[in-house]
Amino acid sequence: MTTSNEASQQTVDILVIGAGASGGAATAWLAEAGFNVKCLEQGYWQDPAKYASASDDYEFEMLTNWAPDPNVRQRDEDYPVNDSNSPVTPVMFNGVGGSTILWTAHTPRFHPSDFRVKTLDGVADDWPISYEELEEFYDLNDEVMGCSGINGDPANPPRSPRQMPPLPIGKDGKKLISGFEKLGWHWWPSDSYINSQRYGEGRDACNFCGHNHMGCFQRAKSSTDITYWPRALRSGATIETGARVRRITTDNSGRATGADYIDSKGNEKHQSARAVIMAANGIGTPRLLLNSASDSHPAGLSNSTGLVGKNLMFHPFAMISGTFPEKMDTWQGPLGNIGLSQEFYETDKSRGFVRGYTYQFQRSLGPAWIANGGFRDPVPWGEGHHVELEKRLGSVMAMAVIGEDLPEEHNTVDLDPELTDSDGIPAPRLNYTLSKNSRDQLDHAIGNAKKALEAAGAEDIFVDPMMRQSGWHLMGTARMGNDPDKSVVDKWGQSHDVDNLFIVDGSVFVTGAAVNPTPTIQALALRTADYIVEHRQDLKG
Amino acid sequence: MINETSRMNINEDLLAAILDRLIPAVDDVPSAGKMGITAEIVRLSGQQARFQGIFTKAMQTFESANSEFVLLDVESQDDAIRNFESKEPGLFNSLLTISYIVYYKDTRVHKRIGWSGRTPQPEGNTMEPWDDSILETQRKREPFWRKI
Ligand SMILES: Cc1cc2nc3c(=O)[nH]c(=O)nc-3n(C[C@H](O)[C@H](O)[C@H](O)COP(=O)(O)OP(=O)(O)OC[C@H]3O[C@@H](n4cnc5c(N)ncnc54)[C@H](O)[C@@H]3O)c2cc1C
Numbered sequence: 074m075t076t077s078n079e080a081s082q083q084t085v086d087i088l089v090i091g092a093g094a095s096g097g098a099a100t101a102w103l104a105e106a107g108f109n110v111k112c113l114e115q116g117y118w119q120d121p122a123k124y125a126s127a128s129d130d131y132e133f134e135m136l137t138n139w140a141p142d143p144n145v146r147q148r149d150e151d152y153p154v155n156d157s158n159s160p161v162t163p164v165m166f167n168g169v170g171g172s173t174i175l176w177t178a179h180t181p182r183f184h185p186s187d188f189r190v191k192t193l194d195g196v197a198d199d200w201p202i203s204y205e206e207l208e209e210f211y212d213l214n215d216e217v218m219g220c221s222g223i224n225g226d227p228a229n230p231p232r233s234p235r236q237m238p239p240l241p242i243g244k245d246g247k248k249l250i251s252g253f254e255k256l257g258w259h260w261w262p263s264d265s266y267i268n269s270q271r272y273g274e275g276r277d278a279c280n281f282c283g284h285n286h287m288g289c290f291q292r293a294k295s296s297t298d299i300t301y302w303p304r305a306l307r308s309g310a311t312i313e314t315g316a317r318v319r320r321i322t323t324d325n326s327g328r329a330t331g332a333d334y335i336d337s338k339g340n341e342k343h344q345s346a347r348a349v350i351m352a353a354n355g356i357g358t359p360r361l362l363l364n365s366a367s368d369s370h371p372a373g374l375s376n377s378t379g380l381v382g383k384n385l386m387f388h389p390f391a392m393i394s395g396t397f398p399e400k401m402d403t404w405q406g407p408l409g410n411i412g413l414s415q416e417f418y419e420t421d422k423s424r425g426f427v428r429g430y431t432y433q434f435q436r437s438l439g440p441a442w443i444a445n446g447g448f449r450d451p452v453p454w455g456e457g458h459h460v461e462l463e464k465r466l467g468s469v470m471a472m473a474v475i476g477e478d479l480p481e482e483h484n485t486v487d488l489d490p491e492l493t494d495s496d497g498i499p500a501p502r503l504n505y506t507l508s509k510n511s512r513d514q515l516d517h518a519i520g521n522a523k524k525a526l527e528a529a530g531a532e533d534i535f536v537d538p539m540m541r542q543s544g545w546h547l548m549g550t551a552r553m554g555n556d557p558d559k560s561v562v563d564k565w566g567q568s569h570d571v572d573n574l575f576i577v578d579g580s581v582f583v584t585g586a587a588v589n590p591t592p593t594i595q596a597l598a599l600r601t602a603d604y605i606v607e608h609r610q611d612l613k614g
Numbered sequence: 615m616i617n618e619t620s621r622m623n624i625n626e627d628l629l630a631a632i633l634d635r636l637i638p639a640v641d642d643v644p645s646a647g648k649m650g651i652t653a654e655i656v657r658l659s660g661q662q663a664r665f666q667g668i669f670t671k672a673m674q675t676f677e678s679a680n681s682e683f684v685l686l687d688v689e690s691q692d693d694a695i696r697n698f699e700s701k702e703p704g705l706f707n708s709l710l711t712i713s714y715i716v717y718y719k720d721t722r723v724h725k726r727i728g729w730s731g732r733t734p735q736p737e738g739n740t741m742e743p744w745d746d747s748i749l750e751t752q753r754k755r756e757p758f759w760r761k762i
Binding site: 124127184223226230241247254279291404452 | 658661710714717719723724736742743744745746748753756760
């Protein structure tokens with residue numbers, strides 16, 4: 074039921090909740106197809122010229138106002154997340170561009186096998202779609218976001234030509250890679266949505282400042298505020314910023330009618346729409362669906378199965394770093410966009426676990442970041458501090474392990490009974506434990522990472538067996554599937570319960586694969602938007 | 615602007631004495647407590663939620679457990695800090711983190727460690743261009759992704 078105490082605004086064809094990676098893509102596609110689309114986004118536009126990488130206090134800003142953890146950042150537009158029952162802290166950004174403002178823009182694709190884990194390995198579930206069905210949308214997304222990379226990777230199917238050559242490897246990258254070469258292991262330059270040359274609208278080439286994880290001053294890193302959103306707005310889409318959605322509203326028949334929200338001035342409003350698209354990410358979307366319980370949807374919207382908020386997957390990260398005797402200016406170049414190794418990606422049951430993992434190669438940053446540990450323990454205080462700092466500065470390289478985290482129903486996002494955001498809306502609460510399979514994967518990966526670092530000449534190897542602040546990939550909490558008893562949305566992202574409700578963010582993932590998810594999220598968003606375009610006659614008001 | 619309220623709550627002499635032990639003198643750079651950076655530590659710690667409150671609490675907790683700290687010999691001071699570190703890791707960590715941030719933005723320190731001190735932007739850095747020959751070995755490998 075609509076409970077708005079303010080007059081409804083003009084009804085739009087499509088209301089999109091969230092202006093991040095998926096919301097931007099879906100909005101642009103639909104607006105370009107002639108739909109009247111409006112997006113409600115709780116955060117604001119960012120001005121790249123004001124990103125903190127040009128501030129004298131950038132090392133302070135990185136850990137505070139530009140920290141990826143919303144519980145640390147605590148901007149007005151952030152909502153708190155109770156993560157006390159999770160060894161992994163979720164990280165995200167709330168604003169136009171969503172988490173792509175802070176992301177690393179490392180953009181591998183799923184492998185074909187990732188869509189068939191039940192058939193191949195007897196675990197979790199197969200996706201209701203295949204790699205081949207998604208491929209054209211991966212390509213379309215690469216074109217809009219702009220991909221630097223190179224074809225020929227033997228670990229992946231061939232793909233369309235990348236828009237730009239790879240980002241340079243750097244002397245630090247070459248050093249790390251030498252370990253993989255010695256061991257005869259796979260590595261390949263990363264696909265990255267970072268310009269290695271001018272590409273897109275007013276977007277420069279990367280100038281290797283190393284700090285685009287605080288927003289990219291050069292606009293070289295692709296974020297949807299500078300890629301999809303200009304297109305969407307030109308095609309007539311509108312976006313209201315500072316608009317925090319309280320609930321999706323429904324009519325007596327249970328269909329979505331729009332959303333109640335609080336505008337930037339604190340006014341309660343309602344936006345009516347013929348269809349609603351959720352793009353609030355793998356935590357924001359289940360939170361909102363659960364907050365949208367009503368007489369017709371007592372357990373929350375689209376939650377007749379009780380699966381909304383369940384099967385939360387993260388990609389728990391282990392981080393293995395080594396200190397090299399050489400000085401390699403490791404702060405030059407994007408932090409995590411050198412290359413990857415998928416030597417151990419596909420299942421080999423002799424390893425004692427199913428599925429596999431990717432190594433993502435990492436640089437390290439400036440003196441305060443190094444002193445405070447960066448990817449490892451802080452430099453000790455007292456005597457010995459200076460020697461250790463000098464050893465690490467410019468010499469630490471790391472390997473992040475992205476293991477495939479399989480879905481488990483007990484890993485959940487639900488509503489915290491007490492915690493709320495600044496508008497009094499119940500905040501999400503996480504319950505997450507690492508499975509044995511994931512732990513075994515990480516341990517296997519740690520052992521091999523040590524070998525690779527040693528082969529490359531690293532001396533002081535440090536292992537973080539599971540980084541706490543690594544919940545950057547939020548997946549699985551409103552999974553897709555063909556069976557309405559076992560999934561929340563169908564293979565088009567359309568809710569089984571509410572036919573004019575769609576979900577396009579990482580919530581719909583059936584499994585998480587062992588790669589960064591955003592190209593897949595955006596490809597799925599485009600595919601859902603395309604489906605809506607094809608079925609426009611079904612969107613009855 | 616210095617947050618006067620938190621400044622009043624911080625014993626800067628004590629902070630300087632702690633800093634002297636955390637980051638000792640090296641070459642021509644004095645120990646951190648003698649560099650005149652305490653006011654900046656207090657200022658920055660008051661700027662954002664991460665350090666607000668917790669830094670003040672760290673200092674107050676430390677002070678109430680170690681009221682004679684500035685009078686102790688250096689070994690006893692180190693013991694007191696180690697004790698605080700193990701009993702109050704969260705509080706200690708906030709103190710150490712903000713101290714390192716401020717110490718490592720000092721130009722005297724930059725000069726000593728050979729750090730340019732430039733902000734990452736707008737200048738950025740120059741990297742050598744992409745060199746395809748680095749892929750020579752990998753290109754010889756047969757595709758090994760799992761066909762389905
Ligand atoms: C530091 C960091 C590094 C990352 N690196 C990578 C990487 O290298 N590669 C990769 O593939 N992925 C990476 N990611 C993950 C990537 O950013 C996300 O997968 C992607 O942005 C998710 O897209 P989304 O549309 O689902 O959600 P988001 O981009 O998070 O956008 C969701 C939007 O919804 C809005 N919203 C939520 N609730 C409401 C509400 N109630 N009302 C109104 N608006 C709301 C939010 O404000 C937000 O703007 C990284 C993430 C972070 C934080």
